[in-house]
Amino acid sequence: MRFGGRNGTGRDSYHHGNLREALVEAALRFIAERGPAGFAFAELARAVGVSTAAPYRHFRDRNALIAEVARRGFDRCAAELEQARQKRAADPVAIVGNVGRAYLAFARREPASYEAMFSPGFPLEDDAALKLAHDRFVAVLRRAADAACSGAAAEARPPSLMVALHFWAFLHGIASLFVERADGGRRALPMSPEDLLEAGLLIYLQSFGLAPQPPPQPPR
């Protein structure tokens, strides 16, 4: 496995030109294949076609690289969730569903990022930028929960922070237990993770007097 610089496969000069990016990409591949602890820093350098000393120009050590991978993961995932949240502002149930599906889609499409983001043993406190990205990510989930809560009848309206945490825990549980992984470690399921999610959300939101709106009829 070899990841090139500017021109894709090889090197065009003494300088790599894109080493930082190339290292992050290679790390994503290795994580997807073997998990966040399953490769050596030197291995990464080799995969990218560079001496083992070169990565030290860009990352203090292996952990700093993984933290960068996780940080980018939070950023990208937050952006996608936010986009899903803004897609349709009318129906609270649909908003939560859209955000939830976007969450599962991210976990499925970028299992390596997802693992780096949530694998224990990489504490957020060590890296301020990582912590910030994490908090922004959580804020998006919080906004989605706000939308759901604001649609609830006033007397049945639960604290939206709690709803956000329920939402997140449920999403994370489904993503880590049931979304198919590259190494085939998915559990047998009688339904897709997305359907499982949607059914669970409906049951939960029903208690707040929320039900999905029928889609608007096209004018005839």
Next chain:
Amino acid sequence: MRFGGRNGTGRDSYHHGNLREALVEAALRFIAERGPAGFAFAELARAVGVSTAAPYRHFRDRNALIAEVARRGFDRCAAELEQARQKRAADPVAIVGNVGRAYLAFARREPASYEAMFSPGFPLEDDAALKLAHDRFVAVLRRAADAACSGAAAEARPPSLMVALHFWAFLHGIASLFVERADGGRRALPMSPEDLLEAGLLIYLQSFGLAPQPPPQPPR
């Protein structure tokens, strides 16, 4: 860190007497400290006070050891959940709550086991005994969900397998995101994981027409 044989601290003879157990215990400690990938097989031998060749008498390799740790984790956790399930047969909501609390208690008390059980990259298929223990564990969750469903009004009764999967995903999400870990990697929470769980279960089960029974009054 050194784990002894029969008499606790040291060795009493040429033979260790309890090496298999001692290795499993040491692995639990290391996993709790550094995660399932954070230690070497040889390190384990040293911690237990034995030559680096000795563990090979008991485990084919490092992965076989971790699989054994995970298997025992599933067994113990399943036993505790089952006990919680049978504690009080009357109220479906209370049954699910008891099992849920037992789940979180296990994750809190044995974070190393929990991590070994659920860390990706150790596929169940490679080890029949592990797969069996896993399936028995899932069956307990299934029975808890059955109890909840059987209490629901017939016309609102959901498929109990789906409820079991919702239950599990929610529990796993709370356990992995919010239960305090040895390395301090817990996220800030406005309430305890147990309260978060209980509130979520109540909201969810309310949709089935289920509500907690008031505790029976003591006879006066």
Next chain:
DNA sequence: TGTACATCAGTGAACGCGCGTTCACTGATGTAC
């Protein structure tokens, strides 16, 4: 437009280290008689 030079991003060789695994071996245990 050309040149000098500071800065940057690489090299490659070297180091000490601990790992996983194997091997022939040996001390301890338990059992058949």
Next chain:
DNA sequence: TGTACATCAGTGAACGCGCGTTCACTGATGTAC
């Protein structure tokens, strides 16, 4: 109860290997003038 012996669970030395990290270095880049 005693002895011979098979089996078991350890030892310790050895191997080749790749890792993380450092170092003085050098090729390329970009900018001031």
